[in-house]
Amino acid sequence: MLHNHSMVGFDEQRLLGAAAAHLGVEAPLESMFRPPFSALVAGLREEAGLSQVGSWRAGARLMEALGQRVALRAFEDDTPALAEVEIRAPIFITGMPRAGTYLVHNLLARTPGLCAPRLWELQRPIPPRRIDERWIDRQIRSTRTAVEQVYAASPELRRLHPMAPTSPEACSWLLRASFSTLDYALRWHLPSYVEQLLDAEPRAAYRDHRRLLRVLAYRHRYELRAGARLVLADPWHLCHLDALLDAYPDASLIRVQTDRAQAIESLARTCWALQRVDAKRPRAPAELRAYCATLVDAAREGGARGVARLPAWRLIDVPYTKLCEDPLAMLEQLGGAIQLPSGAAALDDASRWLSDCGQLPRRAPAAQPRANY
DSSP, X not given: OOTTXXXXXXXXXXHHHHHXXXXXXXXXXXXXXXXXXXXXXXXXXXXXXXXXXXXXXXXXXXXHHHHHHHHHHHHHHHOGGGGGOOOOSOEEEEESTTSSHHHHHHHXXXXXXXXXXXXXXXXXXXXXXXXXXXXXXXXXXXXHXXXXXXXXXXXXXXXXXXXXXXXXXXXXXXXXXXXXXXXXXXXXXXXXXXXXXXXXXXXXXXXXXXXXXXXXXXXXXXXXXXXXXXXXXXXXXXXXXXXXXXXOTTOEEEEEEOOHHHHHHHHHHHHHHHHHHHBSSOOOHHHHHHHHHHHHHHHHHHHHHHGGGSOGGGEEEEEHHHHHHOHHHHHHHHHHHTTXXXXXXXXXXXXXXXXXXXXXXXXXXXXXXXXXX
16 A cells, blocks of 8 residues: 555646556556546545545545556466456346345345355455465454444444445445446545546446456355356446446346435435545535436436346346335345245345344335435
8 A cells, every 4th residue: 555645645647656656567557547537536636525534545545446456467467277267147236326236235145056245355356376364354354444434434324334344245346446436426526527437438447347356256266166156236337237248248137126216315315424434524415416316317327228238037127115025035036036046044144134234125205305414
């Protein structure tokens, strides 16, 4: 990690120069990722309204992502066996943001025959040359500390999005090193970055997503050789389904369907809770709703275009209302649909998880509530 990134501020050239010097490379970023990186840096400097500590944290995340790009290239060069790893028929869960994808992902992760990368792995996808239990334990402890720090800064997040180092998490983590995920726009207020990303050509970022997923698959290669399928989730895949399906042509899709107004309200609450961690002051609810409406509408439009490419047997729609009514019944139905029936042990495990974290979604009222976040 580069420790003096706060000295260079959010100046693109100085950031890249400092990262290159620290990492010992000529350039830590390929040319195709300069546009989203430029938009992200400009947004952090001009729009996000970051506090001094928030600026330091944002700079650290940029440097970590640049370091991950260099580490990925090195790992690929040093690991010839990586080329033999196959990602067969992955399952992607998507849908309106903050409207059930997390719930479906965590339920399906309890199904035998499916493999879901965990939060600590997604945060640290590039391992050292030799992995041992001590390294894994350190990553889990580090991830747990980071999660608790976020919850301490914004306690509302614990209820909105419970996380644990060893639980599944969104694969948007695999797009951060390409600086091409709308997750950045949830953490920080970045209207110009959103505009750039929605207009950009995302295929290079999804090729990188596959490169990083292959590294994770290499770590789970024995499960995959035994027939396990990877199951991943990210609501923002809806915006770029064409690029996702180009990177994973044999993928299946589970789409959680919900009401637009409900999705906007839920996403606005999440943005408020996330952005207050690094910002000097929270945004007004009306401003957040307008910001989130742009994100939700982009996801709806992208999803409508992208699903036309999928044959019916590779697309499973999950109504959010039915998911709320009986999550375990929905888990059984999904297991049957993907030909991996959920047995009693998986249902018991899922039931315990629902009880432990209180992940029983509530139906939103028909009218959008007037919330003071």
